[in-house]
Amino acid sequence: MAEYSALALVRNALNGNRDWKPAWRKPEPKASYDVIVIGGGGHGLATAYYLAKEHGVTNVAVVEKGWLGSGNVGRNTVTVRSNYLLPSNTRFYEHSMKMWEGLSHDLNYNVMFSQRGCLNLAHTPAQLDDYARRGNAMRHLGVDAELMTPSEIKRLMPAIDISAKARFPIFGGLMQPRAGTARHDAVAWGYARGADRRGVDIIENCEVTGFLREGERIVGVTTVRGDIRAKKVAVAVAGSTGRVMQMAGIERLPIESHVLQAFVTESLKPFLDTVVTFGMGHCYVNQSDKGGLVCGGDIDGYNSYAQRGNLPIVEDVMSEMLALFPGLGPVRVLRAWGGLCDMTMDGSPIITTGPLPGMYLNCGWCYGGFKATPASGWCFAHTIVRDEPHELNAAFTLDRFHHGILIDEKGQGATPRLH
Numbered sequence: 001m002a003e004y005s006a007l008a009l010v011r012n013a014l015n016g017n018r019d020w021k022p023a024w025r026k027p028e029p030k031a032s033y034d035v036i037v038i039g040g041g042g043h044g045l046a047t048a049y050y051l052a053k054e055h056g057v058t059n060v061a062v063v064e065k066g067w068l069g070s071g072n073v074g075r076n077t078v079t080v081r082s083n084y085l086l087p088s089n090t091r092f093y094e095h096s097m098k099m100w101e102g103l104s105h106d107l108n109y110n111v112m113f114s115q116r117g118c119l120n121l122a123h124t125p126a127q128l129d130d131y132a133r134r135g136n137a138m139r140h141l142g143v144d145a146e147l148m149t150p151s152e153i154k155r156l157m158p159a160i161d162i163s164a165k166a167r168f169p170i171f172g173g174l175m176q177p178r179a180g181t182a183r184h185d186a187v188a189w190g191y192a193r194g195a196d197r198r199g200v201d202i203i204e205n206c207e208v209t210g211f212l213r214e215g216e217r218i219v220g221v222t223t224v225r226g227d228i229r230a231k232k233v234a235v236a237v238a239g240s241t242g243r244v245m246q247m248a249g250i251e252r253l254p255i256e257s258h259v260l261q262a263f264v265t266e267s268l269k270p271f272l273d274t275v276v277t278f279g280m281g282h283c284y285v286n287q288s289d290k291g292g293l294v295c296g297g298d299i300d301g302y303n304s305y306a307q308r309g310n311l312p313i314v315e316d317v318m319s320e321m322l323a324l325f326p327g328l329g330p331v332r333v334l335r336a337w338g339g340l341c342d343m344t345m346d347g348s349p350i351i352t353t354g355p356l357p358g359m360y361l362n363c364g365w366c367y368g369g370f371k372a373t374p375a376s377g378w379c380f381a382h383t384i385v386r387d388e389p390h391e392l393n394a395a396f397t398l399d400r401f402h403h404g405i406l407i408d409e410k411g412q413g414a415t416p417r418l419h
Helices: 006-014 042-055 087-101 103-107 125-140 150-156 184-197 238-247 311-324 373-386 399-403
Strands: 032-038 060-063 118-122 146-148 172-176 201-203 208-214 217-223 226-235 255-265 275-278 283-287 293-303 333-344 350-353 359-363
Touching (some): 032 217, 042 060, 042 184, 042 359, 060 226, 087 103, 087 125, 103 184, 118 125, 118 150, 125 172, 146 150, 184 373, 208 238, 275 311, 311 333, 359 373
Parallel strands (some): 032 226, 226 359
Antiparallel strands (some): 118 172, 146 172, 208 217, 217 226, 255 293, 255 333, 275 283
């Protein structure tokens, strides 16, 4: 599969780029597969890749209603981190972090993973104490974490306001040095190419319109391109989970769909070489390789399936970013976009068998979907093949909501819009 190399780059530069192969095929759907994965985003493509690579299951179809990567994998702010408090989340996201560190080599595709660090700012002594608690919990599980003083933060990012006159004083912060960013489109393309090279069919413009059943068991899907049967059907459609599961007769799930907006500014000279988050609200920002500031904040507080948002969140994010970097006042915002967040009742994901025989469900990623992509696909593939979870996703079941065993990372209760 290693057709991308420095030698290939030179050879194709000399011959007019005539020898590059398409990154993935455009096959017609077959009548049946061993596994159908609904959703051609990062999680669906990663699942198909690891089904083939780790388990030898290659008779797999990924069906996507639009073009590949048209959903959340191409509509996010590209942050990768594992700085969680609760053990089940920390272990899972740290496994994902370790996969990110070798992902470009594994896929033979540059996903542009940049370990520039992620800094959570503390604006009160109590918040700094809470970050120290989280950092200690991370270090107990072998995850890197460092507390930083205001002077250290100022040396890291000279443009930040740490003065006594700052609207929100900075008392310190929690840094994860191994965190960073990756190129969202490259992640989708790399997984698609890797899965395709192992025999997986990636079928674009193939919207699922229903499920085929034998009794209670799911045995395939109906699509705009015909019926496709399968021994197992896996659903990984992020914010569209509620609508897709309704087609299977599942009317209620512990998730809600909300819009999460993101923004990018005009290009600036490099001044921010890490990811930084605002602690007195919800704002996160990093500077892209092209110089634009990529930033986001809270979800829009109403349920929606639209990939667009409203102006109050724009005002919130920009005012919080200016509280940190007052010098950015004249900078223009070039564009904004929205992705659909499938918010669970406790803020943690679902990777599980069921809820119907022959069906497998991957959803509820809240704000954590992009960073989880490698581990999500890896664990979901294991769950599909073995019909039981891996220990890394054993806690991420639907049953936890029935039994009250919630994984409430943020501690704000069963209100999806607060997670």
